[in-house]
Amino acid sequence: MKGKKVLHIVSVSFSLRYFVGNQFHYFKERGHEFHVACSGSPDFIALSHEFAFKPFPVPILRSIHPVQDLKSIYKLYQYIRREQFDIVIAHSPKGGLIGILAAYLARTPKRIFFRHGLVFETAVGLKKQLLINIERLIGFCATYIVHVSPSIISVSDRLHLNASSKNILLGKGTCNGIDITKFKPRSGYKDTNVITIGFVGRLCKDKGLIELVDAWQLLCNDYKSIRLLLIGPMDDRDPLPPSTLHQLHDDPTIEYRGGVDDTSLYYNKMDIFVLPSYREGFPTVTLEASASGVPVVTTRVTGCVDSIVEHVTGIFAENTAVSLYTALKYYIDNLEVAHVHGANGQQFVKNNFSEDFIYRQIEDKII
Missing domain, CATH: 3.40.50.2000 (Glycogen Phosphorylase B;)
Known part of the structure; x- marks a missing residue:
């Protein structure tokens, strides 16, 4: 050809x-x-x-x-x-x-x-x-x-x-697939003394960061050995309010790392991944988390609704602090279920969203 x-x-x-x-x-x-x-x-x-x-x-x-x-x-x-x-x-x-x-x-x-x-x-x-x-x-x-x-x-x-x-x-969705040789489970990166909940993406209102920080305050009332790991740049086009920014910078249980060149190893530090977004096309970060063996909490909105299999690779929450708190608390209290959902997520991505699979779809349908 x-x-x-x-x-x-x-x-x-x-x-x-x-x-x-x-x-x-x-x-x-x-x-x-x-x-x-x-x-x-x-x-x-x-x-x-x-x-x-x-x-x-x-x-x-x-x-x-x-x-x-x-x-x-x-x-x-x-x-x-x-x-x-x-x-x-x-x-x-x-x-x-x-x-x-x-x-x-x-x-x-x-x-x-x-x-x-x-x-x-x-x-x-x-x-x-x-x-x-x-x-x-x-x-x-x-x-x-x-x-x-x-x-x-x-x-x-x-x-x-x-x-x-x-x-x-293209298949079940996405635009470019996931590099499953890069995003995969790795041992030795998690701090076993703390449960880490992670977020990757732009830090802005559209991504649900206000509600996530409010939910985090509720979780900190119930648990002492937890950490919120935030990866991504601040978005000046959709800025967070000063109260949320103060919480991000002042709370010792929140680790904000900003934008990074390679997010793959950060997923290996997480026990639970959360994306409380208000809108997405198809969130690549949820697939990256699943490919890394991490269970996902996300919202039932456009794009996100396609990125997990409910009660198999993750669970849904509403765009409220209380709903996010409830979903995250479920995984914290049921770590064995979280581990199973993470393992299921890895297979879900491998079967449906690997780069090789999506590129063959592009070859058949576009190029």
């Missing part, structure tokens, strides 16, 4: 490792050529060397900026026309808006939008309607929409974001 010429479009280079990652190596070995359009940065150039793609710097602002957005669409349109790509793949609402419009104007035969999440789910009023209409415009101009979870498809169909005939789902 002749190799394809593929352009990926993302708004920030940071997301490339998670949205595409080892796909670059996998498909390059099969003869395909990759380019990436993204806002320019030193990290973008460094990633182009690491993953052997051809970089094309173009401003893709995360906020709406009509003049710059039109300039970026035109610049990208010229690049697509010049390079004559077989496939253009765009990620995130803004990358999708800029990239899919440019590819549509350039008449690229295959225009694929990865719907990683639904930002409008936590928006209100005119902003929410604007975001929905942007999704509809992208859905109209794309030839196919890859939804990263079944629940994203349900919302998309209900709101008519695109024709259902354009829907693609």
